[in-house]
Amino acid sequence: MELFVEHGYERTTTADIAARAGLSERTYFRHFPDKREVLFDSTHALDTLVVEGIAAAPADAAPLDALAAGLRAGAAMLHGLGDHARARTAVIASQGELRERELAKMSGLVAASAAALVERGVGEAAALLSAEAGVAAFRVAFDRWVATPAGPPLPDVVDAVLAELRQVVAPA
Amino acid sequence: MELFVEHGYERTTTADIAARAGLSERTYFRHFPDKREVLFDSTHALDTLVVEGIAAAPADAAPLDALAAGLRAGAAMLHGLGDHARARTAVIASQGELRERELAKMSGLVAASAAALVERGVGEAAALLSAEAGVAAFRVAFDRWVATPAGPPLPDVVDAVLAELRQVVAPA
DNA sequence: ACACCCGATGTCAGTCGCTGTCATCAGTAG
DNA sequence: CTACTGATGACAGCGACTGACATCGGGTGT
Numbered sequence: 001m002e003l004f005v006e007h008g009y010e011r012t013t014t015a016d017i018a019a020r021a022g023l024s025e026r027t028y029f030r031h032f033p034d035k036r037e038v039l040f041d042s043t044h045a046l047d048t049l050v051v052e053g054i055a056a057a058p059a060d061a062a063p064l065d066a067l068a069a070g071l072r073a074g075a076a077m078l079h080g081l082g083d084h085a086r087a088r089t090a091v092i093a094s095q096g097e098l099r100e101r102e103l104a105k106m107s108g109l110v111a112a113s114a115a116a117l118v119e120r121g122v123g124e125a126a127a128l129l130s131a132e133a134g135v136a137a138f139r140v141a142f143d144r145w146v147a148t149p150a151g152p153p154l155p156d157v158v159d160a161v162l163a164e165l166r167q168v169v170a171p172a
Numbered sequence: 173m174e175l176f177v178e179h180g181y182e183r184t185t186t187a188d189i190a191a192r193a194g195l196s197e198r199t200y201f202r203h204f205p206d207k208r209e210v211l212f213d214s215t216h217a218l219d220t221l222v223v224e225g226i227a228a229a230p231a232d233a234a235p236l237d238a239l240a241a242g243l244r245a246g247a248a249m250l251h252g253l254g255d256h257a258r259a260r261t262a263v264i265a266s267q268g269e270l271r272e273r274e275l276a277k278m279s280g281l282v283a284a285s286a287a288a289l290v291e292r293g294v295g296e297a298a299a300l301l302s303a304e305a306g307v308a309a310f311r312v313a314f315d316r317w318v319a320t321p322a323g324p325p326l327p328d329v330v331d332a333v334l335a336e337l338r339q340v341v342a343p344a
Numbered sequence: 345a346c347a348c349c350c351g352a353t354g355t356c357a358g359t360c361g362c363t364g365t366c367a368t369c370a371g372t373a374g
Numbered sequence: 375c376t377a378c379t380g381a382t383g384a385c386a387g388c389g390a391c392t393g394a395c396a397t398c399g400g401g402t403g404t
Contacts, residue, residue: 014361024383029362064341096276103275104268125312126340129333132308133341140300161301168298169236169305171338185389196354201391 036101043105050074054116067134072155079154137161208273215277222246226288239306244327251326309333
């Protein structure tokens with residue numbers, strides 16, 4: 001992060017990263033599959049928080065409500081990271097390949113959430129659709145939270161955006 | 173596509189692609205920004221079809237209904253491509269970087285759709301959420317269509333998945 | 345007809361991400 | 375003390391991508 005913020009992502013080589021960590025470049029690639037992945041080490045923690053939150057939801061909760069509980073749990077952690085999360089987001093936003101990787105990670109979150117919903121007895125199709133829509137709302141909420149440093153805490157924003165989602169997609 | 177199907181994406185070099193087209197490798201990179209992009213040349217056509225479909229929807233249609241009209245138009249084109257679309261999807265599914273690029277293109281479709289909805293007078297937030305949810309449904313429908321070559325036409329699958337989406341996200 | 349220009353292409357050299365291979369060097373078990 | 379194992383370093387090499395310069399062909403103006 002120090003190197004990326006100071007010199008920019010593209011102008012930082014993997015050799016630079018390894019040197020800063022006191023390792024050889026080859027060793028870097030033994031810990032991370034590619035240059036991008038250093039920035040996405042924490043996403044696994046988000047996934048597990050959301051999945052556990054879904055599993056812990058009341059058994060009679062609707063799919064999207066269970067998912068909302070999981071997303072709130074993840075949002076609480078991200079909110080705790082505060083400015084660090086914002087700095088990381090700025091770096092990612094600066095580079096196309098990083099944005100693509102971020103989308104891939106979100107896609108992974110969708111898959112994990114859908115699997116957690118299926119575990120609760122939700123049908124495959126409903127689980128996948130809920131997860132896609134819910135995670136999309138989560139992403140919208142996160143962007144909104146990043147843009148307003150003095151705004152409400154992330155979990156609240158997530159709740160608000162999920163409510164908007166329900167309004168917009170309401171059946172006729 | 174010939175090279176990718178025959179030897180696989182990773183084992184095909186950009187020099188191979190250029191040679192097959194009768195050009196130098198350098199010239200390839202003057203037409204495409206990177207190796208992946210050859211496979212995503214047609215996505216621009218999809219975007220414009222969807223956007224035009226949204227603009228052409230009745231003025232009093234709800235956001236998600238207007239989007240549905242656009243997505244149906246795009247689906248009709250993809251359905252017409254038939255096996256070619258399926259082969260392309262198989263290549264993309266075989267490689268991580270290609271899957272990431274595909275997600276990025278879908279993200280572009282979301283942005284274009286949201287902009288088209290805003291053009292209709294829909295609020296920014298509602299437009300973005302509708303677009304995210306609708307395109308997610310489109311993707312689910314496409315995957316289902318790819319998996320069932322003898323199944324119903326893609327536009328019908330899109331309609332069916334959108335109906336499922338409305339059910340699942342229904343407000344309490 | 346001739347000089348001119350410009351956009352597309354070829355060529356070459358170089359950087360950087362990433363990988364296979366082999367040697368080295370702990371620390372640990374026996 | 376030795377043998378084994380896991381992590382690391384060192385090195386060579388491939389392939390994606392870029393910058394710089396030369397070339398070529400087709401249209402324009404005179």
